[in-house]
Amino acid sequence: MSARTAIVVLATGRAGGTARGDAFSAVLEQPLQRSTMLGTTLRHALAAEWPLLLVTTPSLAHKASRWIATRDIVALDDAELARGRGRALAMAVAERADADGWVVLPAERPLVRPSTLRAVGTALATHAVAHAQHRGQRGEPTGYAAELFSELIALDGDDAPRRLAARYPAAVVEVDDPGVLVDAASDEGMTLARAAAADVA
Numbered sequence: 001m002s003a004r005t006a007i008v009v010l011a012t013g014r015a016g017g018t019a020r021g022d023a024f025s026a027v028l029e030q031p032l033q034r035s036t037m038l039g040t041t042l043r044h045a046l047a048a049e050w051p052l053l054l055v056t057t058p059s060l061a062h063k064a065s066r067w068i069a070t071r072d073i074v075a076l077d078d079a080e081l082a083r084g085r086g087r088a089l090a091m092a093v094a095e096r097a098d099a100d101g102w103v104v105l106p107a108e109r110p111l112v113r114p115s116t117l118r119a120v121g122t123a124l125a126t127h128a129v130a131h132a133q134h135r136g137q138r139g140e141p142t143g144y145a146a147e148l149f150s151e152l153i154a155l156d157g158d159d160a161p162r163r164l165a166a167r168y169p170a171a172v173v174e175v176d177d178p179g180v181l182v183d184a185a186s187d188e189g190m191t192l193a194r195a196a197a198a199d200v201a
Contacts, residue, residue, distance in 0.1 A: 005121040005143075006099040007045050008092040010085055011038055011056035011064075011107035012076060025060050027185050028107055033197045037184055040110040042067045048114040050121065053096055055088045056107070057081065086160030093144075093152040100124070102152070104161070105141040111179025111193055117141060119173050127171035129164075132180040138172075139180030 013024030028038040035043065038060060045052050046068065054064055054073045061075035074095055080087055093102055101124035103117050116132055120143045123130035130143040142165060144152055151164055184193040 004051070004098070004100045005124065006051045006053055006092075006096040006102050007048055007117055007121075007141075008089065008096070008102050008104045009041060009045055009052065009054045009056075009107050010088050010092070010104060011041075011054060011060055012081055012085060012088045024185075025057055028060060029063070030184075030190060032110055032184070032190075032193055037110050037190075037193070038064060038107050039067055041105065041107045041112075044110070044112060044114055045105060045117065048117040050103075050118070051096065051099065053092050054107075055092045083156055084158035084160070086155035086157045089161055090153045090155040093149065097149070099146065101143055101145045103141050103143040106183075108183055108185035108189070109140050109179065110184055111177075111182050111196055112141060113175075113177045113179060116173075116175045116177045116180060119175055123171035123173050128168040130171035130173055131165070132177070133172050133174050134176070134178055134180050137181055141180075 011028055029036050033040045052072055054068060056075060058075045061073045064073055074091055076088060089104060101121060103121045105112060120130045120132050120141050124143045124145040128145045128148055132139045132141055155161060182192050183189040
């Protein structure tokens with residue numbers, strides 16, 4: 001895949017979870033690496049040097065404009081947020097319809113390295129779906145090739161992206177990046193993220 005592969009950061013929470021809307025925004029605004037969780041995730045995504053799109057809430061969209069251009073932000077209203085991450089991904093793909101593929105990074109995975117994003121995107125040259133793995137454990141991000149465009153723009157609901165990915169043989173991209181496993185939306189995950197940040201500092 002070329003630099004026309006887009007990185008999609010989903011900062012919307014899960015429709016069926018307790019952390020969505022304002023609650024999820026508060027999670028992403030927690031301090032991390034001299035920034036916030038969202039700021040750190042975006043910094044790593046930008047460092048991959050591929051086109052970037054953030055899909056998020058209106059309140060986080062305003063704050064994210066400190067780090068990325070407003071043209072690279074899609075803010076969803078409450079009705080759209082209630083339809084889950086499938087809907088968020090569908091809107092992202094429609095917004096970047098000319099991309100060769102889409103590497104999807106949940107915003108609560110702030111430790112994923114730029115090299116991992118590129119590795120997953122590169123695997124889309126030969127596979128419809130690709131995902132990162134560390135020491136045999138599946139993690140994020142997940143990538144989708146352009147051949148899945150018509151199915152991606154029809155996604156709806158939190159589980160829709162997972163169900164779509166399960167229908168295709170996936171490239172498993174083994175990476176030396178433990179950050180692919182760290183979900184910082186949980187207390188345990190945030191503790192791990194802060195410990196990793198301290199080690200880097």
